[in-house]
Amino acid sequence: MADSATILHADLDAFYASVEQLLSPSLRGKPIAVGGGVVLAASYEAKAFGVRGGMPGRQARELCPQLIFVGGHFQEYQRLGDAAVKVIGDFTPLVERISIDEAFADVAGCTHLFGSPPEIARAIRQRVRAELGLPISVGVARTKHLAKVASQVAKPDGLVVVDPDTELEFLHHLPVELMWGVGPVTRARLAKIGVLTIGQLAKLPGRSLERLLGPAAGKKLAALAWNRDPREIRSHRRARSAGAQSAIGRKPAEARVIRPTLLHLADRIATRLRAKSRPGRTVTVRVRFADLRSVTRSVTLDAPIFATMILTELAEGLVRAIFADYPDEKTISLLAISVSHLEEHWDLELELPLGLRDEARRTGSRIGMARWAADRAVDKIRNRFGRDAIGYGSAALGLSRSVPDEFRKLAEKDL
DNA sequence: TCTGGGGTCCTAGGACCC
DNA sequence: TCTGGGGTCCTAGGACCC
Numbered sequence: 078m079a080d081s082a083t084i085l086h087a088d089l090d091a092f093y094a095s096v097e098q099l100l101s102p103s104l105r106g107k108p109i110a111v112g113g114g115v116v117l118a119a120s121y122e123a124k125a126f127g128v129r130g131g132m133p134g135r136q137a138r139e140l141c142p143q144l145i146f147v148g149g150h151f152q153e154y155q156r157l158g159d160a161a162v163k164v165i166g167d168f169t170p171l172v173e174r175i176s177i178d179e180a181f182a183d184v185a186g187c188t189h190l191f192g193s194p195p196e197i198a199r200a201i202r203q204r205v206r207a208e209l210g211l212p213i214s215v216g217v218a219r220t221k222h223l224a225k226v227a228s229q230v231a232k233p234d235g236l237v238v239v240d241p242d243t244e245l246e247f248l249h250h251l252p253v254e255l256m257w258g259v260g261p262v263t264r265a266r267l268a269k270i271g272v273l274t275i276g277q278l279a280k281l282p283g284r285s286l287e288r289l290l291g292p293a294a295g296k297k298l299a300a301l302a303w304n305r306d307p308r309e310i311r312s313h314r315r316a317r318s319a320g321a322q323s324a325i326g327r328k329p330a331e332a333r334v335i336r337p338t339l340l341h342l343a344d345r346i347a348t349r350l351r352a353k354s355r356p357g358r359t360v361t362v363r364v365r366f367a368d369l370r371s372v373t374r375s376v377t378l379d380a381p382i383f384a385t386m387i388l389t390e391l392a393e394g395l396v397r398a399i400f401a402d403y404p405d406e407k408t409i410s411l412l413a414i415s416v417s418h419l420e421e422h423w424d425l426e427l428e429l430p431l432g433l434r435d436e437a438r439r440t441g442s443r444i445g446m447a448r449w450a451a452d453r454a455v456d457k458i459r460n461r462f463g464r465d466a467i468g469y470g471s472a473a474l475g476l477s478r479s480v481p482d483e484f485r486k487l488a489e490k491d492l
Numbered sequence: 493t494c495t496g497g498g499g500t501c502c503t504a505g506g507a508c509c510c
Numbered sequence: 511t512c513t514g515g516g517g518t519c520c521t522a523g524g525a526c527c528c
Contacts, residue, residue, distance in 0.1 A: 114496090115495080116496090117496075117497095130496085131497090132495080132496095133493090135493090135494090136494075136495090175527085175528070176498095176527085176528045177528085178528080257526090257527080258501095258526065258527085259526085260525060260527080261525090261526090262524085263525075291502070292503090293501080293502055293503080294501095294502075294525085316499080317499085317500070318498090318499070318500080319499090320497090320498065320499075321497080322496085322497060322498080323497090324497085327493075359520085359521095369494085369495070371523095373521085373523070375521060376520095377519085377520060377521085410495090411496090413497090415498090415499090479496065480496055484496090484497080485496095485497060487497095487498095488496095488497055488498045488499075489497095489498065490498070
C-alpha cells in the first residue's frame, strides 16, 4: 500500500451534554438532556434510554423518567468547540472543520515533528481531556471516510486506527448505516434486498446499486465501500447558502402570523449576508402544513439582494404563491427562508449591489437606496449595543420561539 | 400540543440556446 | 413506429449530515 494512514477525524462525544457535565459535577454520570420543549442534545446515560437529539421533551421524559433537563450554556459550547479545534491546529494547518464539535485533519506533513499519526491522535485526545476536560473520539485512516467511520466505532472516548493493510476487513463487517450518505431511507432500501453490511453492499453489481439509489449515490457508495474515497482535506469552504426557519406549532395561515415570522427570519439572514458582503440571487421559502407535508417555492433574480425588507417582501410573495396553489390548507407549522447563489464578495465601499440599483430604477424611486441605508444604520447600532437594541427582534414581534437564537447561532456556518 | 435548526448535494423535468 | 442533440439554467422535491 503506497499511502499511509494520516487522516484524522476527531469528534467530541455528546458534546453539549458533556459540557454541561463538565460545568456541573453533580450532573456527571446521570442522564441529562440540554433543552426543554425539544431535546437539543443528550448525554450517553440518556442515550442508553433511547433519548435522541430533536426528540420532543415529553417523549424523552417518557423514555427516561429520571432525565434531568438543563438549559444550555451556548457561549461555553462555542468557546470549548473552538478550543478543541485549536488543539488540532497546533499539530497541522490542514484542518477541515465540519461542525462545532467535529473536524478532519491531515497530519502527513507534521509526523517528523510530533510522531506517527496514532501518536498525534493520542496527544490530541490527552490534551483535550487535560486542558478542556472533555472526551473526544478519534479515528485514524488513509481516507476521510474511513477515518470518520473509525471515530464512530471508537466512541465513546476512544481511538481507532485503521491499518492500510486491513482496511476492507475492518470496513466490510460493519453495518451499512455507518457509511456517509446512508440514512434511514437508503438503509431501508438496501435491507429490502438483503444488504445489511458494507461488505454485502461492496459485492453488489454496480448497475443494480445505481438502479436502486440513482447514479450519483450508487457510484459514491460503491466507491466508499471499497474505500476508494478521493475527497481531500479542504480547510476553507465557503457557504453556498444561508437560511433560517421557525417551527411555530400549529397556527392559522394568516398574515398576522406569517408576516412577523418572515420578517424575523429575513432579518436574521440578511444581517448575516450584509456582515459578510455576500448578497444572494435565489430566494427559497418553505411552508410546512399541520400534517408535516412541506412545500417550497423559489425565485432567482437577475441581481443579488441582501436588504431585509426586500428579502421579506420576496418571501411573502412566494408564500402567497404557495397558498394560491394550496387554497385548502388553513394551518401551518413551520416557515423557512433560504438565500442561495451567494456572491463571492461584494465590495460595499466601491459599488452598491445591483439589486438596489435595479429596484430604484424599477420603482422609479430611491426606495432601494433608502432601505439599504436603513439596514446599514440598524447593523451599526446592533454592532455597538447588541442585537436586541433595535429592529425586528422576535420579542418585539411577539413571536414564541422553541429554540433560543444563541443555539441557532452555533449551527450557522461562516459565510 | 407528535417532530428543532442550519446546511449540502442530487434528481427530474422544462425552457432556452446554439 | 416515432425522435437531432448537447449544454446550461431554473424549479421543486427529497435524502442526508451535524
